[in-house]
Amino acid sequence: MQIFHLLASLSMLLFFITVIPFVSCSSHADVRDHKLSPKKKSDVALHGILLWVSMGLLGPLGILTIRMSHKEEGGKRKVIFYLHLVLQVLSVLLATAGAIMSIKSFENSFDNNHQRIGLALYAAVWVQAVIGFLRPLRGSKRRSTWYFLHWLLGTVISLVGIINIYTGLNAYHKRLSGNARIWTILFTAQISFMAFFYLFQDKWEYIQKQGVILGNTEPTNQVIPQSDAQKVLVPEACSKRNALRNLFD
Numbered sequence: 001m002q003i004f005h006l007l008a009s010l011s012m013l014l015f016f017i018t019v020i021p022f023v024s025c026s027s028h029a030d031v032r033d034h035k036l037s038p039k040k041k042s043d044v045a046l047h048g049i050l051l052w053v054s055m056g057l058l059g060p061l062g063i064l065t066i067r068m069s070h071k072e073e074g075g076k077r078k079v080i081f082y083l084h085l086v087l088q089v090l091s092v093l094l095a096t097a098g099a100i101m102s103i104k105s106f107e108n109s110f111d112n113n114h115q116r117i118g119l120a121l122y123a124a125v126w127v128q129a130v131i132g133f134l135r136p137l138r139g140s141k142r143r144s145t146w147y148f149l150h151w152l153l154g155t156v157i158s159l160v161g162i163i164n165i166y167t168g169l170n171a172y173h174k175r176l177s178g179n180a181r182i183w184t185i186l187f188t189a190q191i192s193f194m195a196f197f198y199l200f201q202d203k204w205e206y207i208q209k210q211g212v213i214l215g216n217t218e219p220t221n222q223v224i225p226q227s228d229a230q231k232v233l234v235p236e237a238c239s240k241r242n243a244l245r246n247l248f249d
Contacts, residue, residue, distance in 0.1 A: 041176055043105045047098050048168055054094035055121065055161030056187060060194050062087035063154060067201050085132075092129050095122060114167040121161055128153050162191060 062084050069080035099122045102108065102115075110116055131150050136142045165187060173180035 040105070043101060044172065044176060047101050047106075048165075048172060050094050050098035050101070051118075051161075051168065052165055052187065054091045054098065055158070056165050056191070058087050058091035058094070059154075059158050059161060060191075062091065063158060064194065064197060064201070067198075071205065088129070088132065092125050095125050112171075114164060114171055117160060117164045117167070121157065121164060124153065124157050124160075128157060 065080060065087060066084040069077050069084070072080060099118075102118070108115065110119065128150070131146070131153065134146070135150075136146050166184070169180040169184050169187070172183075
């Protein structure tokens with residue numbers, strides 16, 4: 001199962017690297033250069049912040065959180081699970097708010113990839129939420145299928161959401177003539193840190209077993225008290241007995 005997860009993650013990463021240049025170029029070509037009112041600019045900025053926090057922060061953070069629960073038991077596992085639930089619900093609510101704002105305030109011609117991907121994401125996050133609440137009990141036959149679908153859809157939503165944030169930053173720079181470079185750098189740094197932490201989670205237990213983490217290693221050299229070292233075991237004397245005699249004892 002770990003090998004399958006690794007192959008799937010590498011496939012998603014390859015998809016991520018391949019699609020970003022195409023989507024970025026398409027969004028540049030499709031954006032029309034005309035001046036917007038100050039209110040429209042503020043609406044665009046608020047829309048971007050909502051989707052950044054939803055798709056670019058809370059969604060991936062929820063994934064990192066639930067991965068921490070796999071090695072926990074009892075009450076701590078429940079706390080981590082409910083934290084994951086809260087993060088994902090907030091992500092869905094913020095994405096919905098961003099969708100409502102885009103419908104009310106923006107031109108929804110869907111003639112560019114940013115809008116098309118965004119529309120698909122709005123639908124996908126609600127499908128993912130419904131799947132999450134329909135979680136079968138552990139041990140049931142449907143649990144494995146549910147887990148695979150929930151994991152796969154959540155991973156795709158996070159990766160495509162990150163891609164669409166980059167296309168949104170490009171559109172912001174092109175259409176509003178805004179300086180999106182600093183925001184792109186900050187977002188890239190945040191995603192890079194989360195990706196590093198995601199990979200580090202798989203190696204955390206291995207590192208602990210190697211004794212790298214202080215406090216988890218047990219000393220190998222033990223001092224033996226001198227009194228114990230000087231103790232000599234003396235074998236008890238036993239009388240030799242004839243084998244035939246033993247038969248009659």
